[in-house]
Amino acid sequence: MSEFHDSDPLRTLFAEYEDDTAPQIRAAGVAAATIAVRRLRKVRSTLIAAGVALLFAMPVAAYALMSRPTGPPVTPGSPGPTVSASPTPRPPATPVATEPVPAGGISRDELRSATFDVPAFVENEGYVPCGSGSIAFINGSGGMVLSENNRQLIIGGVSYADIDGNGQWETIVHLECSQGETGPQQLIALRRAGSTIQTVGAVVKTDAEIQQFYDFTGMSDGTVQVNVRSGRICCDVPYSSMQHQVRGYGWTGQRFEQVLGSRSFHSDKVNLQVTVSKLVFGKPTAGVRTGTVMVRVSNTGPVAVEDVILLLSLRHAEVAGPGWAAERWLPRSPARHFETLRPGENLELDLSVTTTQANVNEVGVQIFAFSAMTNGDLLADSKPDDNEGSGNLAGISPEIQFG
Amino acid sequence: MSENDVGAGPPEFAELYARHFRSLTLQLNAYFGDLEQAQDVVQEAFVRALDKWKKIQNYEDPAAWVRRVAWNLATSQWRRRRMVRAYALRQRQETVAGPGPERVALIRALATIPNDHRRAVILHYIADLSVAQIAEQEGVAEGTVKSWLSRGRAALNSRLAIKEV
Structure with a gap:
């Protein structure tokens, strides 16, 4: 850089700083990193085996179990109605199964080595857009297909969704312009056109408002439902610091338009606070111990919370007692809904878990509180740091929860 | 090596670690003014890289990925708050030796300039990145980086009573 000279006194000062500081640096080392990764993977596999999703760390995936409303998956190949208004009542839309690939659909494996038009990403603060236009994808690890200064498309x-109801299913693809751990995203619809793949259009793109998608699925009514966020989950950002909504998009014949869900994020900032007592275990009975922890959720914000959701992240433990079930927004994790909590009100419950673990210090119990509206929208908390609590140190696993 | 077995770490990863841990820690220490936090953040960035090594090893510049993740972690206010809590839980003892006077003056001066300017200055002087590379990492135009560098440099010169060259 011509404007900064070698004789720059600052360069000398920085060199002195490096000389002075470098000897004090203590690298934990590759071995420590290896142990950390092993531990990370072990915890992940434990959580998966226990049925707890890596809900805060996972990138976008076509999550076919996202259920609004509940019902069996549609058999691919059955006709998909259009999204235009109809005077006759219809059965509720259900998620479309992704296996086997429906008629007209394109498999993910085929796409990874295909050529198709990529619409332009929306330029967003802090990120450089990836390329657009006709792009030849090559088969690569993790779907990584383009390398330019570490930007990866x-x-x-x-x-899959039959967006126009013609019996030939369009393929809905999530594209991410990955930069570091996140980046601009878009969902696009593709269809076969002879031997080529034609881009029908963009279903939705991240922009200044929608910062990230979490998951999406094609529905039996030809729409695409997308879980959108008002912020980016990256770098330990708490889940409850941003809003989460399901929005649906349908094909008009010319473009995709929103047909379901809130059209904007909410302006109210709620404030829940979680406090948790120490997790105490009783004596084992037939090898099973029961532990109890007292959970208190306080509404310290200025507005009422219509629907309080408590979510559990458990390690080597299962929740005991009724009312806990997988939650649509946070799939596969034990969650429980509670009624309206007004400003100044508290919610208290004794939470019981069981474990067969001999060493109870290995048991992790972490509780998260979320504010939801009756329509299912999750609201952002003004102090998200206090929306979680743990009955013991083993419950704290930031690399899993917020990675 | 299967994805589930990191073994002792692949040799390429070990080389990357050896070549960049120190420089990255120097950068983040200059930003934080806290060597222990800087070391923790850089270590975590490398852990994430090792976890995704199968993919990252194919990147044109894996070090740039680690640097970006480390800086993302460093500039995340949430990350910093969690680290403070983790620190309190571990009740670790401060073991780092006291800094020299030049280092104190520079770190103090850096702490007084805007975050954008500070990152640009650190990436320029310690990471030896070009304006284009800083612009790439920060996701801004090169002109913006030039402005940050110029203003950051002027502010540092003023605070450290250095005459402009």
């Missing part, structure tokens, strides 16, 4: 999840 990645094919993420794939789902």
Whole structure:
């Protein structure tokens, strides 16, 4: 850089700083990193085995179980109605199964080595857009297909929707312009046109408002439902610091338009606070111990919370007692809904868990509180740091929860 | 090596670690003014890289990925708050030796300039990145980086009573 000279006194000062500081640096080392990764993977596999999703760390995927409303998956190949208004009542839309690939659909494996038009990403603060236009994807690890200064255009999840109801299913593809751990995203619809793949259009793109998608699925009514966020989960950002909504998009014949869900994020900032007592275990009975922890959720904000959701992240433990079930927004994790909590009100419950673990110090119990509206929208908390609590140190696993 | 077995770490990863841990820690220490936090953040960035090594090893510049993740972690206010809590839980003892006077003056001066300017200055002087590379990492135009550098440099010169060259 011509404007900064070698004789720059600052360069000398920085060199002195490096000389002075470098000897004091203590690298934990590759071995420590290896142990950390092993531990990370062990915890992940434990959580998966226990049925707890890596809900805060996972990138976007076509999550076919996202259920609004509940019901069996549609058999691919059945006709998909259009999204235009109809005077006759219809059965509720259900998620479309991704296996086997429906008629006209394109498999993810085929897409990873295909050529198709990529619409331009929306330029967003802090990120450089990836390329657009006709792009030849090559088969690569993790769907990584393009390398230019570490910007990677990645094919993420794939789902299917018969957007125009003609019996030939379009393929909905998640694309991410990955930069570091996140980046601009878009969902696009593709269809076969002879031997080529034609881009029908963009379903939705991240922009200044929608900062990230979490998951998406094609529905039996030809729409695409997308879980959108008002912020980016990256770098330990708490889940409850941003809003989460499901929005649906339908094909008008010319473009995709929103047909379901809130059209904007809410302005109210709620404030829940979680306090948790120490987790105490009783004596084992037939090898099973029961532990109890007292959970208090306080509404310290200025507005009422219509629907309080408590979510559990458990390690080597299962929740005991009724009312806990997988939650649509936070799938596969034990969650429980509670009624309206007004400003100044508290919610208290004794939470019981069981474990067969001999060493109870290995048991992790972490509780998260979320504010939701009756329509299912999750609201952002003004102090998200206090929306979680743990009955013991083993419950704290930031690399899993917020990675 | 299967994805589930990191073994002792692949040799390429070990080389990357050996070549860049120190420089990255120097950068983040200059930003934080806290060597222990800087070391923790850089270590975590490398842990994430090792976890995704199968993918990252194919990148044109894996070090740039680690640097970006480390800086993302460093500039995340949430990350910093969690680290403070983790620190309190571990009740670790401060073991780092006291800094020299030049280092104190520079770190103090850096702490007084805007975050954008500070990152640009650190990436320029310690990471030896070009304006284009800083612009790439920060996701801004090169002109913006030039402005940050110029203003950051002027502010540092003023605070450290250095005459402009």
